[in-house]
Amino acid sequence: MSALDHRNVVHVQESGHGPYGQFVSIGQHIMGADEPGAMGGRNTGPDPFEFVLAGIGACTAMTIRMYADRKKWPLDNVRVSVRHTRAGADKAGGKPHAVERRIVLDGALDDEQRAALMAIAARCPVGLALEAGMEITSIAG
Numbered sequence: 001m002s003a004l005d006h007r008n009v010v011h012v013q014e015s016g017h018g019p020y021g022q023f024v025s026i027g028q029h030i031m032g033a034d035e036p037g038a039m040g041g042r043n044t045g046p047d048p049f050e051f052v053l054a055g056i057g058a059c060t061a062m063t064i065r066m067y068a069d070r071k072k073w074p075l076d077n078v079r080v081s082v083r084h085t086r087a088g089a090d091k092a093g094g095k096p097h098a099v100e101r102r103i104v105l106d107g108a109l110d111d112e113q114r115a116a117l118m119a120i121a122a123r124c125p126v127g128l129a130l131e132a133g134m135e136i137t138s139i140a141g
Contacts, residue, residue: 018042057082059126076107
């Protein structure tokens, strides 16, 4: 396993905090996950979809920041809000899930720079992977 492969390993184990509480370990980081009370959980952490949305938002902001820094553009701050807007296909052939990213770019950027940063946001690797579809394999262990 390469160093990159190891970095991308996430371990999840039941926490004992309610029926759905989980400990999520990523390298040296430990977080909680749970379902909200309305779903029978205790809301001790983000729900699984919120973790996915956090990944999209963080990747989007980092992708924009890296590009702006490389170009030495005056981006003072980037903020990304992400929400799951649809579950279940609502039109023939439509994807069953939809995500909306709201991106705020602070700084003395001109219109061309802003447009380029918004375009680069669509190239965040996490978003691209989810749009392309991911093969998920379960292995007994």
